[in-house]
Amino acid sequence: MAKVLFMGTPDFAVPALQALIEAHEVVAVVTQPDRPAGRGRRLRVSPVKHVAIAHDIPVFQPERLRRPDALETLAGWPADVFVVAAFGQILPQAALDMPAHGSINVHASILPRWRGAAPIHAAIRAGDAETGVTIMQMDAGLDTGPMLSVRRTPITPDDTAQNLHDRLAELGAALLAETLPPYLAGEIVPQPQPEAGVTYAPQITKAEGRIDWAQPADAITRQVRAFTPWPGTFTDWDGRLLKVHRGTASAGSAPAGQVVMVDGRLAIGTGDGLFFPEAVQLEGKQAVSIDDFVRGYPHVVGVTLG
Structure with a gap:
C-alpha cells in the first residue's frame, strides 16, 4: 500500500480517487478552491472535495499551487507519489519532483494526440474512430511526459462528450489501479511519446x-x-x-x-x-x-x- 497525494477537481477525477482510496493510503487531496456558481452565486464544492470529506481525507485548496506557501504545505505530506487527474492548474517542477516516485497523470486521450484541456470534445469533433486514456509521468510540458500505460475505446456514432467522459473516467480509474503497483515497484519502463501525431485540444469557449x-x-x-x-x-x-x-x-x-x-x-x-x-x-x-x-x-x- 502506497502513500498517495491526489490532485483533481471535477467528476472525471472521482473514479480515480475512489480507486486509490480502495487500494492505497490517500494522505491528502488537493483540489480547486470552492467557486461561486448558479443564480445565487453560492460557493460550490468540487466533486473531488465531496469524496475526500466523506472519507476524512485532508483537503488543500490553493488558489495558486506555484506560490511558496502552497508548495511548503504540499511538501508537508509524506507521499510516495502524486497522482493527478483533471486538477485544473499547471504544476510547477518543484511540485512534480517532491515525491520519491514523481508525479503521474490520468489523461483522457491516446497521447500524443489531443494534449491539452479538452481532449474528449476534440476527439468527437474531429471524427476520431477511437480514443482512450493514457497514464503518464508528468514533466514541465503540456502533457508531454513519458507514457506508462494506454487503454483504448471506440467512439460510437451516438457518443456525446458526456457519456464518453463517463466511460473514460471509469476506464482511467481501472487503468490507474492496474498501473500504479508495477510502476512503484520499478517494473514499468516509461516510454517517450511518439514525435509524430501530436495534436492539441485547448480549453473550449x-x-x-x-x-x-x-x-x-x-x-x-x-x-x-x-x-x-x-x-x-x-x-x-x-x-x-x-x-x-x-x-x-x-x-x-x-x-x-x-x-x-x-x-x-x-x-x-x-x-x-x-x-x-x-x-x-x-x-x-x-x-x-x-x-x-x-x-x-x-x-x-x-x-x-x-
Missing part, C-alpha cells in the same frame, strides 16, 4: 457552440455531440437563441441555414448535406422534440437560421 451552417452536415452533427452537455450548440432564429441538443446528418441539398421539410421531417441546409435536428430549445423555453417544436412554431419552415 461558449462561443464555439455557435453553428456555422456552411459547414458539412456531418461536421455539425459531430459538433453537437462534442458539445453535449457543455457548451451546447446553438443558432439564431427570429432574434432569439435556438439551442440544438441532438440531430443527424443525411444526404440532400438546401441553402445553408435554410429550414425545409423533407418527407415530413424538418431539415436544415448545410454546406454539404442536410442536418435533421431531433431536439431543440428556444431561448426561455424547455427543450422539446423537433416535432413538438414544429407544431408550436410552424412558421419556422422556410426561414434561414443563424
Whole structure:
C-alpha cells in the first residue's frame, strides 16, 4: 500500500480517487478552491472535495499551487507519489519532483494526440474512430511526459462528450489501479511519446457552440455531440437563441441555414448535406422534440437560421 497525494477537481477525477482510496493510503487531496456558481452565486464544492470529506481525507485548496506557501504545505505530506487527474492548474517542477516516485497523470486521450484541456470534445469533433486514456509521468510540458500505460475505446456514432467522459473516467480509474503497483515497484519502463501525431485540444469557449451552417452536415452533427452537455450548440432564429441538443446528418441539398421539410421531417441546409435536428430549445423555453417544436412554431419552415 502506497502513500498517495491526489490532485483533481471535477467528476472525471472521482473514479480515480475512489480507486486509490480502495487500494492505497490517500494522505491528502488537493483540489480547486470552492467557486461561486448558479443564480445565487453560492460557493460550490468540487466533486473531488465531496469524496475526500466523506472519507476524512485532508483537503488543500490553493488558489495558486506555484506560490511558496502552497508548495511548503504540499511538501508537508509524506507521499510516495502524486497522482493527478483533471486538477485544473499547471504544476510547477518543484511540485512534480517532491515525491520519491514523481508525479503521474490520468489523461483522457491516446497521447500524443489531443494534449491539452479538452481532449474528449476534440476527439468527437474531429471524427476520431477511437480514443482512450493514457497514464503518464508528468514533466514541465503540456502533457508531454513519458507514457506508462494506454487503454483504448471506440467512439460510437451516438457518443456525446458526456457519456464518453463517463466511460473514460471509469476506464482511467481501472487503468490507474492496474498501473500504479508495477510502476512503484520499478517494473514499468516509461516510454517517450511518439514525435509524430501530436495534436492539441485547448480549453473550449461558449462561443464555439455557435453553428456555422456552411459547414458539412456531418461536421455539425459531430459538433453537437462534442458539445453535449457543455457548451451546447446553438443558432439564431427570429432574434432569439435556438439551442440544438441532438440531430443527424443525411444526404440532400438546401441553402445553408435554410429550414425545409423533407418527407415530413424538418431539415436544415448545410454546406454539404442536410442536418435533421431531433431536439431543440428556444431561448426561455424547455427543450422539446423537433416535432413538438414544429407544431408550436410552424412558421419556422422556410426561414434561414443563424
